[in-house]
Amino acid sequence: MKLYLIVFSILIYSINANSEEKKYTLKEYEKTPKTLSQVNRLAIKLQREMLVSKLHEILMAGRPSRFFGSAGNKKVKDKIIEMIDSSSPSNKATLELFDIKTDEIKKSYSADFDKYLASGVSPGSEEAANMRLFTESMLNVLDKAKEIKGENIIWEKKGYLQPDEVLIIGVNYDTIAQDPKKFIVSGDGEMPGADNNATGVAAALSLIEVASQVSIGKTLRVIFFDGEELGQSGSKAYVEAHQEELSKLKVAGFINLLMLGHDTVDKDLSKKSGNFRAYTRTSDENEKGATIDLVLANYISKVANKVRSSVEFTPTPRKDLFSSQKAFTDAQIPSVILTHDWENDFNTDHHTKQDFAETLNFSTFHNATQAIIGSVLAWSFDMR
Structure with a gap:
């Protein structure tokens, strides 16, 4: 462990030294793109060192865990706000507190x-025993979270052409880990959460860094959710608190970076x-919802592929998507999860102590982030 920390610290120093020399900056004429190719160049201008530096800053600030209410969680919250305010001084971060609805x-x-047992699984099986241990441990963790306030971080930049049209991008910054054999969840111990979801946080911070320098046509809102690993508490609290506002805006959709x-x-x-995948609801679950989700997914997929053809976000309907998008789909807002291929290449290190930065594919992560930034900026100008 000591050797790992030494190597990790050297890597951080090297990356940060590099990123100091390579700040994301635009020339004046680049700030008002007129074509999709010009938008693409803005996205591709984000260098890999810039993105990876953000990832490692989040991991270092959140050691050993970003679990809800932990010291690492508080430090990484402060780090996210610091990074937003540094890259976007004209549109600083705001903080919203919320209570975890533990009983619910x-x-x-x-x-x-109970539903799991009713599906026909033998109550005496090892699988059922593990599921029982998971459920009991989650209930215990939730009991401990009763008195802790969650903290969502929000950044927004108004569009100069159509400010009432909004695209919301969301990521969770908390972590959780469980025993991979018995599925027991605990609020203690190491939870590095490199892929889940420091990658999403770093991508969202990079999007803010780029968008803060561009005269965007429509409004972008980026939310960093706390408490998502505890029943998607942060996203639910946000939608509930903003229900009236969201109903008055023209919300094009919600994109979960995960x-x-x-x-x-x-x-x-x-x-x-x-x-990669752009996951949506299925028509069996909600026919109208699946249709509007797919419109958003198809747009992002098509434009993202023009930015970086090496990464493909394939629109994919999938049942029972329990992530940050759930609160938004329940509010009738089109929603998409942009993530890796769960069917063919699922990350088995997620929600474990082995979710380290060293396990990541930085080339794909960089390309995917550039593709996302390009497609989001293109949306703000109605470019296809």
């Missing part, structure tokens, strides 16, 4: 366990690299 979430976990650094070929069932 506990009922949800208990109901999920686990953007995992990409293998040897373990990938399709033996492909760069095969």
